[in-house]
Amino acid sequence: MENTALTYLCPNCMAYLRFDGKEGNWVCDYCDGKFTMEELEQRGAKIKEDDYQILPRDQAEEDTTDVSYHYEENIPQGEEDMSHIRAYTCPSCGGEILTDDVTSATFCVFCGNPTVLPTQFAGKYRPTAILPFETDKKDAQKAFLNLCRGKKLLPKGYTSEQRLEKITGVYVPFWVFDCKADFDYHATGENVTTWSDARYIYTKTDLYHIHRAGDLEFENIPLDASEKMRDDLMDALEPFRLDQAKPFDMSYLSGFLAEKYTYEPKDLYDRMTKRITPGVENKVAEGGRAYQRVYGVKCHTDFSSDRQVYMLLPVWMLISKYEGKDYLFAMNGQTGKIVGELPVSGSQTAKWFFIIFLIAFLITGIIAFALGI
Numbered sequence: 001m002e003n004t005a006l007t008y009l010c011p012n013c014m015a016y017l018r019f020d021g022k023e024g025n026w027v028c029d030y031c032d033g034k035f036t037m038e039e040l041e042q043r044g045a046k047i048k049e050d051d052y053q054i055l056p057r058d059q060a061e062e063d064t065t066d067v068s069y070h071y072e073e074n075i076p077q078g079e080e081d082m083s084h085i086r087a088y089t090c091p092s093c094g095g096e097i098l099t100d101d102v103t104s105a106t107f108c109v110f111c112g113n114p115t116v117l118p119t120q121f122a123g124k125y126r127p128t129a130i131l132p133f134e135t136d137k138k139d140a141q142k143a144f145l146n147l148c149r150g151k152k153l154l155p156k157g158y159t160s161e162q163r164l165e166k167i168t169g170v171y172v173p174f175w176v177f178d179c180k181a182d183f184d185y186h187a188t189g190e191n192v193t194t195w196s197d198a199r200y201i202y203t204k205t206d207l208y209h210i211h212r213a214g215d216l217e218f219e220n221i222p223l224d225a226s227e228k229m230r231d232d233l234m235d236a237l238e239p240f241r242l243d244q245a246k247p248f249d250m251s252y253l254s255g256f257l258a259e260k261y262t263y264e265p266k267d268l269y270d271r272m273t274k275r276i277t278p279g280v281e282n283k284v285a286e287g288g289r290a291y292q293r294v295y296g297v298k299c300h301t302d303f304s305s306d307r308q309v310y311m312l313l314p315v316w317m318l319i320s321k322y323e324g325k326d327y328l329f330a331m332n333g334q335t336g337k338i339v340g341e342l343p344v345s346g347s348q349t350a351k352w353f354f355i356i357f358l359i360a361f362l363i364t365g366i367i368a369f370a371l372g373i
Helices: 037-042 057-063 137-148 161-165 231-236 265-290 346-371
Strands: 004-008 018-020 025-027 047-054 085-089 096-100 103-107 114-116 168-196 201-224 257-259 293-322 325-332 338-340
Touching: 137 161, 137 293, 137 325, 137 338, 168 265, 201 231, 201 265, 201 293, 231 325, 265 293
Parallel strands: 168 257
Antiparallel strands: 004 047, 004 114, 018 025, 047 085, 085 096, 103 114, 103 257, 168 201, 168 293, 293 325, 325 338
């Protein structure tokens, strides 16, 4: 299967299949067929194959009008590195599709044919598990419209049908960590007691040395492993119900984009420890609740991780560019939780400022007239 692109075909009409997260089945948009994985296996569903290749530099420069890429630091402008560009021929319509070297599943922009690139999942890049989509594109479009509803300062046409159609389901690569935290906690606890008699007010201050040591174990900490994704937004999409993950099967990718990881577990280790450090500190500080005041806190923690699982997790995404800045909308493809950034239109702001000013001016004039001022 070296350099082969795969398309999963409908057993009824031989059109392409895509996985529908809401249905939980593979569906055909041409004959409305719906199939479970067992049914596909029983009916001997076919897989169409087509070769793809690394695009030569001169050909890439000729054909990459709509492909964005960054300049490497040591490559002069005009001599950009095209080695990360891949090209394949759509098995359905014959159109040429360009991707980068981390894209593992995509679809043809000419006919919509979903295609999986299996060699991208070879060896160490093969995920252990996948969390299938449980929502569909209509759910994501509805969530985007709800986010935009009532936002008067949005640019004109921001919720157009054309933009809604650009919302895309992406399987984002994640490393899921188990981690052990060995802690040694020291602090001073203080309790102050006050009482009085007929002559004096008494104050008693009791100081205690607080020492706690032990370990805490954390399971299933997901960290996105793609340099393209904003870590803060991916973190905000949690939680994912990881107990519903399934053994990895490429057929789940049909109809979605997917990428392989660009960060190794060692690259995410510091980020993992920063995420769980507040949890460790809050947990070990619970012993201080018996005191009125706790100070002089020192907590030393050693972290270790013996288990990291490579998984693909579902996200609906839309990136919109406005006035040179990217605005991201993302929805958890399993739970429907959303995060998003929305632009503010300068012209809309000026329009509403004028309207508010005009209303305020008219109200002031009416009140002044009524009072005879």
